[in-house]
Amino acid sequence: MVKSAVLGYPRIGVGRSMKKIIESYWAGNASAEQLQETAKSVRKERWETIKNAGVDIIPSGEFTLYDQLLDHSYNFGVIPERYASQQLNGLDTYFAMGRGRQDKAKGVDVVACEMGKYFDSNYHVVKVPHAPNTEFKLNQNQQLAEYEEAKALGIITRPVIFGPITYLSLVAKSREAPADFEPLSLLDKLLPVYKELLSQLKGAGVEHVQIDEPILVLDKAEAWGSEYKKVYEALAPVAPKITITSSYGRVGKSIEYLKSLPIYALHLDLDREPKQLDEVLAALKSTDINIELGLVSGRNIWKTDLKAAKALAEKAVSELSSERVNVSTSSSLLHTPISVKVEKKLTSEQLSWLSFAEEKCEEVAALAQALNGKESSLFEQNTKDIAARREFERSSDSAVRDRVASISEEMLSRKSPFATRREAQKKHLNLPKFPTTTIGSFPQTKEIRQARAKFTKGEITKEEYEKAMEAEIQNAVDFQTKVGLDLFVHGEPERNDMVQYFGEQLNGFIFTQLGWVQSYGSRYVRPPIVVSDVSRPSPMTVRWSAYAQSLTDKPMKGMLTGPVTILNWSFPRADVSKEVQSKQLALALRDEVVDLANAGIKAIQVDEPAIREGLPLRKADWDNYLTWAVDSFRLSTSGVGDDTQVHSHFCYSDFGDIFPSIQRLDADVISIEASKADLKLLDVFKSYGYSNEIGPGVYDIHSPRVPGEQEIKDRLEAMAKVLPADNLIVNPDCGLKTRGWKETEESLSNLVAAARWARSSLVTA
Ligand SMILES: Nc1nc2c(c(=O)[nH]1)N[C@@H](CNc1ccc(C(=O)N[C@@H](CCC(=O)N[C@@H](CCC(=O)N[C@@H](CCC(=O)O)C(=O)O)C(=O)O)C(=O)O)cc1)CN2
Ligand code: MET
Ligand SMILES: [Zn+2]
Structure with missing residues (x-):
């Protein structure tokens, strides 16, 4: 048999019951007993369903x-001293290892264990540190x-x-x-x-x-x-x-x-x-x-x-x-x-x-x-x-298929090499040395999510919803002005998620209402589903970016999710290769990039945090992937003139093995996750003579902990020893959507102060 x-x-449990009870326990609104009771009933529900x-x-x-x-x-009893010494009960020790713990009144300040991508998925495991003297x-x-x-x-x-x-x-x-x-x-x-x-x-x-x-x-x-x-x-x-x-x-x-x-x-x-x-x-x-x-x-x-x-x-x-x-x-x-x-x-x-x-x-x-x-x-x-x-x-969109078939070499390259572009961008953007910027999102507050929930349920009109998002953008611009950042972002309030948001606006996708999939801890995403050929019926982000730019004289950075990341964080179709799906996405994004530039947006960031994660697990399969993945990025970003500054962002930056591909992306500026990696990663950039601009994250955004000004200065100083100071951008590790406004303001104020210090104190070429 x-x-x-x-x-x-x-x-997650039916109705997201686990996510809700866990977050409510963390907020002090549910007891450990209530948490364990829900967990027990979810286990029962799972076993009975199966x-x-x-x-x-x-x-x-x-x-x-x-x-x-x-x-x-x-x-197995592997509980590093920094958690064991906190005198917490078992459950809180466990959560402290997963997500850190900060309780100023009690003098508690422990960072979380690092997280890592689980194979080639968007799920993260928590990696507890082990040493030769670890006992089990x-x-x-x-x-x-x-x-x-x-x-x-x-x-x-x-x-x-x-x-x-x-x-x-x-x-x-x-x-x-x-x-x-x-x-x-x-x-x-x-x-x-x-x-x-x-x-x-x-x-x-x-x-x-x-x-x-x-x-x-x-x-x-x-x-x-x-x-x-x-x-x-x-x-x-x-x-x-x-x-x-x-x-x-x-x-x-x-x-x-x-x-x-x-x-x-x-x-x-x-x-x-x-x-x-x-x-x-x-x-x-x-x-x-x-x-x-x-x-x-x-x-x-x-x-x-x-x-x-x-x-x-x-x-x-x-x-x-x-x-x-x-x-x-x-x-x-x-x-x-x-x-x-x-x-x-x-x-x-x-x-x-x-x-x-x-x-x-x-x-x-x-x-x-x-x-x-x-x-x-x-x-x-x-x-x-x-x-x-x-x-x-068997049905297909012939216009999309024809366009993919006619992609030429020329469409994969910017008009001029980086050095030429850089000069054009300098004049256009007028940024100081050690320019400060953020990765895109600002806190996704309860109010923003509730406004969106009301709009989805039809409780407020489209106009009311858009007004509310514009008010959030105005708030983000005022905030950045006050804190003193150089290259602004609009803050992404209108996005439920950096991938789902694009899926919802593109042809060829369908999306679920409740299709939540765990990304890490209590954080979930609803990956959109690719079902047919992908195209862009109309501009997706231009109105928000243009509105944001209209509020300030500072340059506003446009913000898009790249083709490889949209594909990797969606459920791809199974009847067409990933390469073709990625190129279709790249063409849709290429049009968006051009439209943003035409709307007066001088810097455009195309995020590719999933490019590393999508790397095949067997080396024999790498070349094929890297060729189409890098080509897709280039295709999406090469439609604009030299003076548009193309940024990209990677928060999973285990690049040692694939560095030449990162170089081949030929982004004018990249921001990378570097705050946890002990700056070792920068040696890789140095050893390859990386010459484009780069912003190694100066602090970790995954925890509410506020980095001190001196701590950021020390990082900048260390970074300037490895990479040409002229090429350095100052930014956090990733977007700030999971953070609160208070800690965001404190952290970014320290970041701006450290950058100002660097301008006068660190030697630039
Ligand atoms: N797709 C994707 N993968 C990624 C990332 C990412 O940003 N996106 N970042 C990295 C880390 N992973 C992350 C994954 C999820 C979240 C995250 O914040 N998820 C949110 C949900 C985001 C979302 O879909 N928000 C929706 C729906 C929010 C919601 O729960 N609304 C309530 C109603 C509103 C309320 O009362 O609060 C409801 O539906 O019941 C929105 O804003 O519209 C969560 O779990 O809470 C963050 C990082 C790697 N992988
Ligand atoms: C996971 S990468 C996130 C990039 C996005 N622009 C943000 O700031 O949230
Ligand atoms: Zn990121």
Whole structure:
């Protein structure tokens, strides 16, 4: 019998109940008991939804109040001294690690642990620092607790845990650790904790565990055969039967050692990498390792083509037998919204294309049933829906297709080289040395969000809404005048989100009302969905930028999200390559950039924070991606004259490996995340002789902490030692939308004072 499994489920809860209770706990408006009660009821709701969908193997232990990797560190007792010493209770210590804690009255001021992008997704994990002297102890067995909790509800689950090698590969290394320290060297110290945790599960009667090892899809894991052997030979004897998962990519050559591990089953991501099936089946055939086929995508929102998935699964069944094959999702469903059923504004045709977490559970169940000889009514309906979808996909916008086909080399380049442009821009913009600016957004206050909510519900008119946004822009301009910034922004009040906002205005997208997907902690986004060819029916941002410019003599920076980032933070269509979708977006943005320039906007920022995140996980796939990604940016920004200053922004700046591509973007000015990286990143820019202008963020905006003036001066001084002072721009790390006005004013006043000091005190060429 083929069984169905789900690897993990969204944590937000129906009606965003978890987000609401967590934020209300932080604000002091809900008690820890209320928080835990809601968490318990959301866990129940999740288990029951998955079970009612007909899924056989239901996950537990992957629920989290903030982040699953953070849970592991906390559960393993890895609590750095700066948090442990705060005398906080367990829950507050945990949240302090995730988001920092500042309580001036009590003299508490601890920054959060750093966050990092989880594989190539927009989800962030919290990376607790580890050092050679890090000790592990089993603080609490979350997997066991959740297993028992579900069992009490009559639901038997498969506990989920990160494997030790993936865990150590994802955590951070402490700043105090020696340069050559690798957290993976802690493996021998960590293993006893895993043994203890897994043997407790076995002792409690758990039959089967899911050990997530997504790190297996990276090139570097191919060298880790002996580590994997050591870990699983140690764990297998004390653990329930083990299924190892390998989400987000292909296992590649690692199959050579995976096939001899003492495990029950190996899971494959067949959504991303269906081609790996044959090779893996051949390797597993002569072993007693079973296979779990990740056929239902955990990364997109499209209805699974169940017939095609069944055909792939039948291949496995005929090679190995139905006793050795299970079907599942390609990854946890955490990257998808919870249910299509709550969407009221999509047409029935659009709804028939989509499958969110709940529907994906139904799909895995229907797939297993079909493989066991019972094609359900859902299976039949699916066949019809997929056929209708294929029919829809045959339609295209020939004007858009023709325009993409006629993209020329010339359209990918600015008219003159940087040095020439720079002179033209200097005259046009008239900025001082060490010019100060911000990354675009100002605080998205409750009032702004409420005004938008009222407008969406029809409680205020379009005119009233636009008036309210204009008042916000006026406020942002007054604020910047008062603080003394040089290059202004309009503050982005009119944007619900930097990607969704553009999706809503472009042809070719649809969007949800409640399709929330976790980005980090309690922060969620509603990624728009690309369904057909993309074009721009009319200007998207010009009226707001032009209005903002009309209020001041200071130059106003136009603000757009770049093609690669719009695509990466949307759900892309599956019938057309990402390259084509990105180029279509780039052409739409190119027109917007030209319109902004024609409206008198002299500096235009095209944000590409997701360009690094979209980098394929295997090096062999990098070149192709980098070529179209960089070309897309160039296409979107090259339609303007030399005197328009093109900015770009990257807040995920792990650029070491891809620097030449960053250079090839040829933006006049870039701002990068640098406040946490110890300025090491700047050495990379130096060593490549980067000559365009650059604003390494002088403070971290992810925490409410206010940076001191001296602290910013020190950073500027350090930066001017590495890069030519003439090329430096002074800005924060990222946009200020998640911050409050008070701390924003204090921080930016210190930033302006530090820049003024730099103008007179730091040598410029
Ligand atoms: N797409 C995307 N990815 C990104 C980023 C980003 O900005 N966008 N930044 C990086 C960090 N990630 C982030 C992700 C989300 C948020 C964020 O602030 N999200 C907001 C929601 C933003 C939003 O969609 N706002 C809408 C809806 C807001 C809302 O909840 N409205 C209330 C009503 C209003 C009220 O009473 O407050 C409701 O619907 O119930 C709006 O402003 O219109 C949140 O979780 O709270 C920040 C950073 C990386 N990835
Ligand atoms: C995640 S990058 C954010 C860039 C955007 N312009 C902002 O300031 O919010
Ligand atoms: Zn940013």
